[in-house]
Amino acid sequence: MEFVTICLLVVLSVVKAKEFGLDFVEKGGHYTEKVIIDKTNRIVETDVPQHAGVEASKYLNDFKMGLSIMKLDRLRKCYASDLPADASTPEEVELGMKKNHNKFPENKYQIENHNILPVAELEPSSLSKAIKDFCGSYPVVKVIQSSVKTMEQLAKASVKDSSSGRSKRRTVTEFIACDENSRFVIQRCNPDDLTITCQFVASKTCVYKIGCKPTPSGAWNCPGVHSFTIVHCCDYDCKK
Numbered sequence: 001m002e003f004v005t006i007c008l009l010v011v012l013s014v015v016k017a018k019e020f021g022l023d024f025v026e027k028g029g030h031y032t033e034k035v036i037i038d039k040t041n042r043i044v045e046t047d048v049p050q051h052a053g054v055e056a057s058k059y060l061n062d063f064k065m066g067l068s069i070m071k072l073d074r075l076r077k078c079y080a081s082d083l084p085a086d087a088s089t090p091e092e093v094e095l096g097m098k099k100n101h102n103k104f105p106e107n108k109y110q111i112e113n114h115n116i117l118p119v120a121e122l123e124p125s126s127l128s129k130a131i132k133d134f135c136g137s138y139p140v141v142k143v144i145q146s147s148v149k150t151m152e153q154l155a156k157a158s159v160k161d162s163s164s165g166r167s168k169r170r171t172v173t174e175f176i177a178c179d180e181n182s183r184f185v186i187q188r189c190n191p192d193d194l195t196i197t198c199q200f201v202a203s204k205t206c207v208y209k210i211g212c213k214p215t216p217s218g219a220w221n222c223p224g225v226h227s228f229t230i231v232h233c234c235d236y237d238c239k240k
Contacts, residue, residue, distance in 0.1 A: 016040040020097045024104035024208045027052040033208060035097065039090045043130055048207050057205040058134075061087060065128045070229060071135060072203055078135040079143045079231065080122060088211025096210035099222045104208045109224030116143040117151050117198060117232050119158045148232070151198045155234050160191045178202070178233035189238035198234040205229050 017038040024031055034047040042063035050056040058071040061083055068087070070079045088096065118141040124132060127140060146154050177183040178200045186194065206229070212222040 017043075018094065020094075020102055022046075022097065022102055022104060022208060022210065025106065035093065037090045037094050037097075039094070041130060042090060044088075044090050044093050045134070046207055046209070048205070054204060054206050057207065059207055060131065060134045062128055062130050063087075063089065065131065067128075067131065069131055069134060069140070070205065071138065072205070072231075075203060075231075076138050077118075078131075078138045078140045079116060079118060080131075080140050081116065081143050081145060086213075088209065088213070092211040092213065093209075095212040095220065096222045099212060099220065100210055100224070104210060104226075105222070105224045109226055112225055112227040114145055114227065114229045115148055115151065115232060116145050116229060117155055117234065118143050119155065143231075148198070151232060152196045152234065155196045155198060156191070156194060159186060159194060159196075159236075178235050182235040182237065185236040185238050189236075193239040195237045195239055196234050197237070198232050200233050200235075201230055202233050203231040205231075 017036055017040075020035045020037070022033040022035050024033065029052060031049055031051045033049070036043075036045040036047075038044075044059075044061040044063075046059040048057045048059070055072070055074055058073075060069040060071070061067075062069070063083065066083045067080050068083045070081075071077075072079070120142050122140045122142050124140070127135075131140065144151075144154050144158065207227050209225040209227060210222065211225075212220040215221050
């Protein structure tokens with residue numbers, strides 16, 4: 001009886017997640033993303049191969065926690081951002097895969113561009129098991145999204161928020177910089193005198209996504225999304 005119970009639990013754990021291959025073409029090359037949909041745990045995971053000058057990346061949308069995670073093995077980091085309100089649910093992704101026959105719809109898709117800036121490491125205790133399993137030993141870094149023009153202002157505001165009511169030592173430990181030595185400027189500089197320069201690009205990735213949304217007429221709209229992400233970093237200095 002015990003053996004039967006164990007087998008049943010294994011079968012149930014396998015059944016709850018479905019794996020698909022999403023075929024796409026970029027610059028004449030043919031590639032396949034691996035997409036795992038777990039409707040029970042409200043997870044969509046995407047594994048994107050290196051292609052057309054863009055590095056390999058992995059993505060996890062955790063709908064229970066409301067976070068989207070981008071994992072870059074080259075940098076050995078995970079980047080966390082708030083899950084968009086219109087993100088395709090596991091059910092919508094699965095329907096999109098089926099209606100598009102596991103192929104990215106080249107004739108009907110949108111392009112997204114995201115500039116992100118890592119600002120602070122998240123405490124592992126604040127993350128879901130799914131995210132911790134996905135990232136493993138990699139730190140999970142919170143990012144802010146903005147245009148490049150406003151990135152420096154947002155970074156400075158984030159420093160002030162992080163410094164409020166907390167020790168400067170902890171702020172320095174958590175903050176991210178292009179040059180690790182420059183973040184120690186935060187420790188000795190008044191936040192009002194802090195200058196921030198965001199002019200470096202650490203990484204560029206892209207992911208192909210599909211999902212179906214209902215229309216007012218009751219039909220389904222299933223466009224593709226080609227989403228680019230550029231990871232920026234900043235350096236800190238103190239006004240003389």
